[in-house]
Amino acid sequence: xxxxxxxxxxxxxxxxxxAGCRCFFGYPITPxxxxxxxxxxxxxxSGGVFVQAESELAAINMVYGAAASGVRAMTSSSSxxxxxxxxxxxxxxxCQLPAVVVNVMRGGPGLGSIxxxxxxxxxxxxxxxxxxxxxxxxAPANIQEAVDLTQEAFDIADQYxxxxxxxxxxxxxxxxxxxxxxxRTPRQLPEKIWAASGRRGRDHTNFITSLLIDAxxxxxxxxxxxxxxxxxxxxxxxWEEIMLDGAEVVIVAYGTPSRVAQTAAENLRKQGxxxxxxxxxxxxxxxxxxxxxxxxxxxxxxxxxxxxxxxxMLDDVNLAVAERKPVRFYGRCGGSIPHVSEVEQAALEAxxxxx
Amino acid sequence: MTAAALFPHRLTIVTGHYGTGKxxxxxxxxxxxAAEGERVSLADMDIVNPYFRSRERRSxxxxxxxxxxxxxxxxxxxxxxxxxxxxxxxxxxxxxRGVLDIGGDPSGARVLARYRPxxxxxxxxxLYIVNANRPEVRTAKRSAEYLRAIETVTGLxxxxxxxxxxxxxxxxxxDVRHGVNLAEEISQATGVPVICHAAEARxxxxxxxxxxxxxxxxxxxxxx
Numbered sequence: 377x378x379x380x381x382x383x384x385x386x387x388x389x390x391x392x393x394x395a396g397c398r399c400f401f402g403y404p405i406t407p408x409x410x411x412x413x414x415x416x417x418x419x420x421x422s423g424g425v426f427v428q429a430e431s432e433l434a435a436i437n438m439v440y441g442a443a444a445s446g447v448r449a450m451t452s453s454s455s456x457x458x459x460x461x462x463x464x465x466x467x468x469x470x471c472q473l474p475a476v477v478v479n480v481m482r483g484g485p486g487l488g489s490i491x492x493x494x495x496x497x498x499x500x501x502x503x504x505x506x507x508x509x510x511x512x513x514x515a516p517a518n519i520q521e522a523v524d525l526t527q528e529a530f531d532i533a534d535q536y537x538x539x540x541x542x543x544x545x546x547x548x549x550x551x552x553x554x555x556x557x558x559x560r561t562p563r564q565l566p567e568k569i570w571a572a573s574g575r576r577g578r579d580h581t582n583f584i585t586s587l588l589i590d591a592x593x594x595x596x597x598x599x600x601x602x603x604x605x606x607x608x609x610x611x612x613x614x615w616e617e618i619m620l621d622g623a624e625v626v627i628v629a630y631g632t633p634s635r636v637a638q639t640a641a642e643n644l645r646k647q648g649x650x651x652x653x654x655x656x657x658x659x660x661x662x663x664x665x666x667x668x669x670x671x672x673x674x675x676x677x678x679x680x681x682x683x684x685x686x687x688x689m690l691d692d693v694n695l696a697v698a699e700r701k702p703v704r705f706y707g708r709c710g711g712s713i714p715h716v717s718e719v720e721q722a723a724l725e726a727x728x729x730x731x
Numbered sequence: 732m733t734a735a736a737l738f739p740h741r742l743t744i745v746t747g748h749y750g751t752g753k754x755x756x757x758x759x760x761x762x763x764x765a766a767e768g769e770r771v772s773l774a775d776m777d778i779v780n781p782y783f784r785s786r787e788r789r790s791x792x793x794x795x796x797x798x799x800x801x802x803x804x805x806x807x808x809x810x811x812x813x814x815x816x817x818x819x820x821x822x823x824x825x826x827x828r829g830v831l832d833i834g835g836d837p838s839g840a841r842v843l844a845r846y847r848p849x850x851x852x853x854x855x856x857x858l859y860i861v862n863a864n865r866p867e868v869r870t871a872k873r874s875a876e877y878l879r880a881i882e883t884v885t886g887l888x889x890x891x892x893x894x895x896x897x898x899x900x901x902x903x904x905x906d907v908r909h910g911v912n913l914a915e916e917i918s919q920a921t922g923v924p925v926i927c928h929a930a931e932a933r934x935x936x937x938x939x940x941x942x943x944x945x946x947x948x949x950x951x952x953x954x955x
Binding site: 379380381382383386390406407410489490491492546547550551552553554632635636638639711713714715716 | 782901
């Protein structure tokens with residue numbers, strides 16, 4: 377297969393088009409402007425619709441409308457812009473509308489910086505908007521994976537009728553890497569008989585709303601959503617294990633820090649320190665069960681959680697490890713990327729501490 | 732062949748599609764010219780990319796004696812199209828060799844239009860970087876369209892093509908040869924000559940028949 381060089385943001389946009397996305401609505405923000413830029417040229421060429429909305433709120437509500445009509449729709453933004461979209465994501469979860477939301481994270485809180493960060497972990501994995509709902513959160517660590525997960529995101533969204541978040545840090549959005557366009561086998565998906573796409577001879581009108589003013593009806597609806605949440609937790613968990621054979625120090629990291637951690641672990645192995653990397657690919661559902669097994673291994677001595685935030689995924693690592701082994705933390709934030717030497721040093725200190 | 736002989740003009744303006752490797756080439760050219768004893772300034776004129784800009788290699792360049800002309804640190808990540816006043820020094824000081832690293836596409840090259848009157852008074856070459864592994868410009872037709880569009884927005888004429896075909900860490904000498912063919916096709920379509928082929932020094936033994944500009948990867952990712 378032919379390898380090509382793609383920039384992360386462009387690759388995500390092209391992957392969405394190839395996955396059958398026919399509506400893109402967005403509003404520019406660094407560091408993901410190449411997504412709307414690419415869409416503005418290529419979406420119309422592929423028979424779809426591109427709209428640069430007047431705001432993030434408008435964009436997410438256009439996605440809501442397009443998704444309600446049964447069309448594959450997507451929006452993208454970066455951290456502060458994604459905060460603005462939370463209301464729409466909550467409404468779509470309530471209305472059981474499939475859509476893909478891409479967040480190419482930058483430094484925060486607030487407007488923050490334009491350099492890469494991971495401070496939106498809580499927002500993405502805990503729902504983000506109001507109410508009881510979760511969104512499958514996919515975190516690519518390279519451009520090939522960004523492509524594959526973007527395509528997968530549309531299938532997951534359709535299967536569970538739920539918004540899916542692709543959570544990339546700024547570096548994944550901006551860097552270039554070789555990729556191949558694989559032949560993929562789409563999931564068997566149910567027909568969208570719920571879509572508000574015109575009556576077309578049906579004996580009833582499809583009506584989509586998140587307003588359930590009768591409390592028992594609203595509770596019953598929440599319990600239906602909870603069944604889907606449980607299904608997603610059961611079926612959609614993904615992770616990668618890198619050099620974990622006999623690893624004494626296990627670095628847990630996703631996205632860009634997992635690449636840094638891998639180089640650090642390779643360097644440590646050369647120095648005789650058995651280091652490895654556990655890389656969650658889905659941040660929700662989180663691979664608790666596998667991390668718990670690793671924590672129970674005799675060889676595992678200590679965990680080091682590495683993030684481009686100040687200890688958000690750390691909560692999930694602690695939930696999984698549950699004090700079976702010590703958990704240490706190293707993080708940079710606000711747009712700074714951890715250096716290989718810093719991660720190496722932190723891992724070495726953690727390892728010496730428990731040796 | 733020396734870098735100064737391959738690129739004999741005082742100002743070298745480096746343009747092309749996004750991600751073809753303009754910054755990598757520019758940093759390497761500035762370092763090569765400095766190593767040959769030239770007084771060199773590298774102007775980071777990229778106002779369209781937030782990351783992977785030549786200003787990120789300030790210490791490497793300065794240690795090699797290259798003067799980096801870039802937006803001041805306070806504006807470096809400000810996400811505004813700010814250009815430093817010292818740029819005029821590079822354009823006007825005829826004792827200095829200037830390498831101008833321009834942002835991608837016609838949108839990035841637009842920054843040059845403002846300096847066109849000055850550039851026309853100087854001894855300059857405007858290069859168009861070719862990378863056959865970039866999907867938007869992998870055909871001669873598309874590549875030529877970008878080249879002409881860059882000329883249109885800048886009001887300057889492209890004087891040379893540089894084949895910089897790579898696949899990041901997975902590049903082989905075959906990729907470079909693939910780019911040779913594309914560069915020649917673009918040359919036939921546009922009449923713009925191929926100046927040379929940029930390739931990592933490790934590929935030199937397999938590419939001895941080509942006019943090569945050997946490079947060392949300087950714009951590495953944080954884990955490389």
